[in-house]
Amino acid sequence: MKYVIIGRKANIGKNVQIGNFSTIENDVIIGDNTWIGNNVTILNGCRIGSNCQVYSGAVLAGIPQDLKYKGEYTLLEIGNYNIIREFVTINRGTASKQKTVVGDHNLIMSNAHIGHDCSIGNNCIIGNNCIIGFSVGMAGEVRVEDYVNISGLSVIHQFSVIGRHSMISGMSRIVKDIPPFIMAAREPLSYVGLNVIGLKRSSFSIDKIEELKDIYRVIFQEKRNTSLALKLIENEFKQTMERDLILEFIRESKRGIVKGLFS
Missing domain, CATH: 1.20.1180.10 (Udp N-acetylglucosamine O-acyltransferase, C-terminal domain)
Incomplete structure (x- = not known):
């Protein structure tokens, strides 16, 4: 017997599997063939596409960690074919942009945090323990474009933009924008060359x-x-x-x- 709490108004697609002790509130939509692990919390305002995987301890669509948030109705929109690993937290939006967005085919590794009003593109890798959208008292509004690889333990200041096909080394502190196609590393974070391996994998000549x-x-x-x-x-x-x-x-x-x- 499974012990799961699912709101009566939640819209659950076909062939969705939900693990023990998970909670899904009323204002939630989950697409077909998505797998939800044990002890997952999916709160009001969450929209999850098809063929996703959400692992134990993840909390999706939590209230924004922003002192300006006054309870307005906002969303977290997650696309298709995403893998969200253990203890990931993704907050929904605020009045600023009304939603936090995660595209398709992303891997978000364990303990990563994505703040309010952030936008993650497609085919990105967010490393373990990354914090996307940090600041004192508030967080969020970072834009990560397609095919970005952010290595573990990195933190990205709010309002930063990470260009497509870029790679950021582990334990980085990102307070400036990262142009597309490059590799950024060292302290302070600097351009150290092109993301050649990533570009070759994406069939750049x-x-x-x-x-x-x-x-x-x-x-x-x-x-x-x-x-x-x-x-x-x-x-x-x-x-x-x-x-x-x-x-x-x-x-x-x-x-x-x-x-x-x-x-």
């Missing part, structure tokens, strides 16, 4: 990787200020989707980007 290396050499390794470097890239590099993504990311950065190792 050798020529494309060399193009990205040349672009970031102008940004991080040559003695120019950022504005001048961006103008040089725009004028001297062939227009490609990746070039334009980098230019747009850096120009739109509100926190500023990480520095080069020898800046």
Whole structure:
């Protein structure tokens, strides 16, 4: 016999398995073929897609850890094919964005925390004990783009943006934006090269990787200020989707980007 508490109004899809001592409140939707382990707590405002796995001790759609939150109706939206490991906590949104969002095909490892109003893209790996959206008294509103790998014990300051296909080394303190396609490491966190292994796994060609290396050499390794470097890239590099993504990311950065190792 299983001991599970499920709200009468919860919308549970087909072939959903729920473990012992789990609690699912009324305002919850769970898609088909999702597996919920033992001792999982899924609170009001949670939307989970199909084919997900949620392991023991996870708490989803908890009240935001934000002193400005006044009980407004908000959501946590989790896509399809996500793996959420033991003791992960993901808070729902606040009035700021109304929801916290996790895309598809993500692996969120044990004890990670994702704060209110954060946005996680697709195909990301969030390492053990990572804290996404930290601050004093409040947390959240971090944007993590697609194919990002954040290694364990890293902490990301609220409002930071992590560009697609980037990798962050373990135990990192992220207080600046991380441009796409790069690897960031050391203390203070710095550009240490391209995320070459990740790019190859995502089928980037050798020529494309060399193009990205040349672009970031102008940004991080040559003695120019950022504005001048961006103008040089725009004028001297062939227009490609990746070039334009980098230019747009850096120009739109509100926190500023990480520095080069020898800046």
